[in-house]
Amino acid sequence: MLSTATQLPAYARAVLVTIAYPDQFLYPLTFDEICTRCLRIELKDTTLSVNKITDAIAVLLTAKLIQSQVHLSKTYYFLQGRSDLVQTRLGRARIAQQKEAQMAQLLRFLVKLPSVHAVYLTGSQAMNSADEESDIDFMIVTAPQRLWMTRILVSIFAQLQGKRRSWNNEEPGSWCFNLWLDTDHLKVVASKQDAYRAHEVFQAKLLWEKNRVGELFKNKNKWIDKYFFNFEEAAVKTLRATTPLSSPVVLRSNIVADGIDWLAWKFQAMYMKRHQTTEKVGRGFAFFHPRDTATLIKDGWLSSLERVLSKEQAAAILQPYVRT
Numbered sequence: 001m002l003s004t005a006t007q008l009p010a011y012a013r014a015v016l017v018t019i020a021y022p023d024q025f026l027y028p029l030t031f032d033e034i035c036t037r038c039l040r041i042e043l044k045d046t047t048l049s050v051n052k053i054t055d056a057i058a059v060l061l062t063a064k065l066i067q068s069q070v071h072l073s074k075t076y077y078f079l080q081g082r083s084d085l086v087q088t089r090l091g092r093a094r095i096a097q098q099k100e101a102q103m104a105q106l107l108r109f110l111v112k113l114p115s116v117h118a119v120y121l122t123g124s125q126a127m128n129s130a131d132e133e134s135d136i137d138f139m140i141v142t143a144p145q146r147l148w149m150t151r152i153l154v155s156i157f158a159q160l161q162g163k164r165r166s167w168n169n170e171e172p173g174s175w176c177f178n179l180w181l182d183t184d185h186l187k188v189v190a191s192k193q194d195a196y197r198a199h200e201v202f203q204a205k206l207l208w209e210k211n212r213v214g215e216l217f218k219n220k221n222k223w224i225d226k227y228f229f230n231f232e233e234a235a236v237k238t239l240r241a242t243t244p245l246s247s248p249v250v251l252r253s254n255i256v257a258d259g260i261d262w263l264a265w266k267f268q269a270m271y272m273k274r275h276q277t278t279e280k281v282g283r284g285f286a287f288f289h290p291r292d293t294a295t296l297i298k299d300g301w302l303s304s305l306e307r308v309l310s311k312e313q314a315a316a317i318l319q320p321y322v323r324t
Contacts, residue, residue, distance in 0.1 A: 008063075010042045011049075011056035013317055017305070019066055019077055021199065024300035026092075027129050028069075028078035028085045031057075037202070039195070040229055041320050048229040065308045080308050089129060096130040099173070102163070103136060106175060107208055109157050115146035117183055118213040121205040123176070139179035139204060141213055146257065147182045147284060148264035180286040183213060187220035195321050196294045198227040298322050 008016065018038050019029055029037065035053055045052070057077065060066040068077050069086050076086045103121065110116050123137030124130045142150045154177060158164035163175040188197050201221050206214045265283060272281065280287040301322070305314035 008317070009056065009059060010044075011052045012059040012063075014039050014041075014043055015053060015056040016060055016065060016308075017301075017318060017321055019079060020304040021195075021301055022127075023079050023082065023085070023304040023307075024297070025124070025127070025129065026085050026088045027127060028076040028082070028089055030074055030076055034077060036228075036230065038229060039227055039321060041227060079304060082307070092124070092129040092131055095132060096125055096128045099125060099130055099136060102173070102175075103207070105161065106138075106158075106163075110140070110154070111208055113150060113153060115142045115150045117141045117143055117211055118209040118217070119207045120179075121207055122179060122200065122203070126203050126205045133173075135174040135176040137176045137178055139181065140177060141186070141209075141217070142180070142182050144182045144184045144284060145261050147180055147261070147286070148268055149257070149261040151177070151180060151268065151286070152264055176288075178288040180288075182284040183211075183216065185282075185284040186213075186217045188223070190223075193223050193226075194294065195227060196297045198224040199297075202228055 015034060015038065018034055021037075021039075022029060031053075034057070035048060035050060038048060038053060040048075057066070057068075061068065064080055066077055067080055067083060068075050069083055070076075071086055071090065076089070078085050103125075107119060110119050118141035120126075120139035120141070121137070122139050124134050125136045130136070140150070140154065155164060158175050158177075161175075163173070188201065201224050206217075269281065272279070279289060302314055302318055305318055309317065
């Protein structure tokens with residue numbers, strides 16, 4: 001082992017923590033993915049240097065901190081001793097592909113709702129890394145003052161399809177609507193702008209949108225440029241709505257619909273009080289994470305680094321990337 005983590009060049013440290021982050025999800029990275037996901041906090045470059053990434057990988061391979069494996073002409077990189085992750089990733093990719101038909105079924109319903117402005121895929125399915133037991137996670141973006149009535153409609157549809165996830169349980173293959181935002185709440189608040197949420201924003205796959213909500217979401221969250229060199233859309237849009245840009249104004253001016261949504265919000269807020277733990281809900285947002293996911297991810301990231309570094313080295317190399 002290295003005597004100190006700071007012996008590694010800055011780019012090597014950046015590549016190491018970049019590879020270690022998805023290691024906790026059993027997900028090795030290709031060279032292109034390392035370039036796309038490379039964490040830049042310690043790097044002085046304003047643009048990514050592919051040559052420096054190549055040199056950094058060579059340094060890490062020589063130091064026996066990472067390994068590589070070629071499969072069907074594609075090279076995967078992973079932490080030392082984790083060669084089994086390549087087959088795990090390939091197997092999960094096949095499972096994720098099989099679940100795409102379920103996503104199409106849901107999308108056909110969501111695009112018919114005037115209040116829905118965008119649908120994102122999140123979680124393991126967004127990474128094309130689902131297992132048999134994993135649910136399918138979605139982020140739904142609605143028009144302002146339409147979130148809670150939309151949630152009721154979507155929950156009923158999911159229930160009828162046998163896909164609704166019950167409170168605080170993880171039924172295999174269920175649809176998990178754990179993130180809800182209206183178009184007035186697209187930006188991650190400053191107090192939550194950390195490496196975990198930067199990854200969540202970066203990895204979210206846009207399945208469908210209207211009124212250019214995808215572009216608005218990106219612009220509202222340019223803060224993640226602090227973490228990544230290029231915040232680019234990760235998924236090809238599978239559908240494209242033609243609703244005119246004026247539609248949110250029409251929806252928002254409907255007093256009856258406003259009242260229905262307010263009642264839906266009050267009813268659901270009252271119901272959720274009996275179950276609520278770490279979930280965060282408001283008039284224009286809902287984050288249904290019953291666990292402190294950010295802390296769990298941070299701990300998992302550290303544990304992954306400890307596979308190849310001492311506890312002290314791992315903590316030192318990760319420190320610039322996590323909030324204390």
